[in-house]
Amino acid sequence: MLRIYNSLTRRKEEFVPIEPGKVRMYVCGMTVYDLCHVGHARVMVVFDVVARYLRASGFEVTYVRNITDIDDKIIRRAHERGENIQELTARYIEALHEDAEGLQILPPDREPRATESMEAIIAMVQRLLEQGYAYQGENGDIYYDVSHFEGYGALSGKQLDELRAGERVQVSEAKTDPLDFVLWKAAKPNEPAWDSPWGPGRPGWHIECSAMSTQALGPHFDIHGGGQDLQFPHHENEIAQSEAATGCKFVNYWMHNGFVRVDDEKMSKSLGNFFTVREVLEHYHPEVLRYFILSSHYRSPLNYTEQQLETAQAAVTRLYTALRGMPGEGISISAQGSAQELAEGDDPFVQRFCEAMDDDFNTPEALALLNEIRHALNRAREEGDKDKVQYLARLLPSLGAILGLLTQEPEQFLRDPRQAAAPSIVSAEGEAALSDGDIEQLIAQRTAARKNKDWAAADHLRDVLKKQGITLEDTPTGTLWRRG
Incomplete structure (x- = not known):
C-alpha cells in the first residue's frame, strides 16, 4: 500500500488514484533563462523515480x-545580453533536454510550454474575471482577489492576516490587497505581448501552471510536485486560481522535495552558489549524481x-563491481514491469524494496536494500551457489532500474573516464590519460610478464x-580493470 506525504494535509496518506489504475501527475519544470543546476537536478530525479x-x-x-518560456527573469536576461527572447529560450530548452538526458531522466509524457498555451491561459483569466475572483487595476494589469477565495493559505498553513503582515503594496501597483497577485500583465515597451480581451499583454507566472496543468490533465488530478520553494506563493496561488476557475478540487496529493544546500545555504542562482548539472557530469557519472540525490529522502535537505x-x-562502483561478469537480463521487473506482482511473492528483498518505496518513496532505504543484495550476491559467489548468483545478479539491476541505476553494462561504467579521481586523470609526469586501448596493451604486457615469472616487470606495469x-x-x- 503506497503512502505519500501530502503537503496539504501535512501527513502521510494512502494513495488512492482518482481513476483506478491510472495516475495523472504534474511537476513544475524549469524557467529557461539559464542552465540547470543541481537543485533542478534533484526535482527531475525525484519525480523521475516517482x-x-x-x-x-x-x-x-x-x-x-512544463517549461516556463515567458517570465520576468527571461525578459531581463535577454535584455541584459541584447538577445532575442525566443533564441534565448530555445537555447536553454535544448540545454535542459541535454541535461535531462545526461541524468538518465525518462522524458515526460507531455511537456507544455507557456507560450504555446496562451489560449488556455487567457480563457482561465476570463473565467476568473466573470466569476468575480479577479479585477483589472488602474495600470491595466489583471489581479486575483485573494480575499474572495476562502481556502487561501491552506497549503502554506498560514492565515491571511499573518501573510499580509509580511507584505507591502508598492505605490506603482494597482492591487487592492497586498496578497493579490497578477494574472495578466499589460504590455510594456520592448516586451513580448499577446492579444487579449483586456488589451495586449502577457501572463503572470502562477496562471501559466494552472492553465497548462488543467489543459493537460483536466481540472482535478492526482499528484502535483515541485521544489519546496514553490509551496508558497506559487502552489498556493495555483490552488486558488484553479479551484476558483473550475469549481472543483485541484489536486489530491501535493509533493515537495527539500532544498539542495551548500554551506548551509540554499543552492540558487540568486546567491551565486550553484553548480550546473553539466559541470558536475564532467567529473562524475550520471548514476553517481543520481545515487547522491537519492541517498537522502526527497523531503529532507540535501547537502x-x-x-x-x-x-x-x-557506492555505485561497488554495486557494478558485484555485477561484473554476471548475467544482466531482467527478471520481469522494470519501469514497465510490475513490482507489486513480485512483492506478492516470497522474495524478501523485493518485498522490502517495495515496502521502502511504498513508504513515501523512501529511496535511502531502497538503496540500502540494493547494497544488501550486493552482499548476498558476493557471498553466493564465494560459496559457489550458481543458481543464487544468477538470480541475484538479475534481481539487483532490475530493482536498481526503478531508481534509474545499474542501467549500463558493468564494464562500461567501471571503465568510464570519470571514474578516475580528478587528480589521477593526468599522471605525475604530466602525461595524458591512457585510452582504453593503451590500458589493454599494458595489461597484456603485464600478463606476459607474469607468465614468464618476471614479477618486477609485472609490478612496474601495475604501478x-x-x-x-x-x-x-x-x-x-x-585481469579485469576499472578506472578509479
Missing part, C-alpha cells in the same frame, strides 16, 4: 512537466559536497596503471 516506481507498481502514468559525491561514486587511476583485479579468467 514516475518509474508508479509504473513499476502497475499504474498507467501520465507525467506532465552538496565533493565528499558526498565521492561517497556516492564508491604505471595505478598512477593513472586504473585498478586491476586478477581473476581465474583473466
